[in-house]
């Protein structure tokens with residue numbers, strides 16, 4: 001949660017110094033859906049070394065907690081809701097994530113390359 005707050009503050013600061021919205025729009029967006037407590041795609045390939053935005057849509061009627069120790073992310077996403085994560089540039093590698101409420105099935109990997 002702290003990390004997300006920091007990222008949001010960073011975006012606000014960028015806007016405040018007068019850069020156009022085009023900069024924010026250039027951040028690539030990657031969408032992950034949760035359905036039947038399974039992530040699709042379960043392997044998300046993203047570019048390393050640049051900011052990205054992750055949008056996690058929960059298509060289940062029940063809440064899920066999207067969590068990643070590797071990425072230091074944690075957020076409860078209501079049933080039918082979505083969570084948005086602004087990620088700082090990642091080093092190349094694999095970053096596991098999971099749904100804490102359904103860990104048996106809700107497993108995925110973000111691969112930065």
Ligand SMILES: [Cu+2]
Pocket residue numbers: 065067074100
């Ligand atoms: Cu958690």
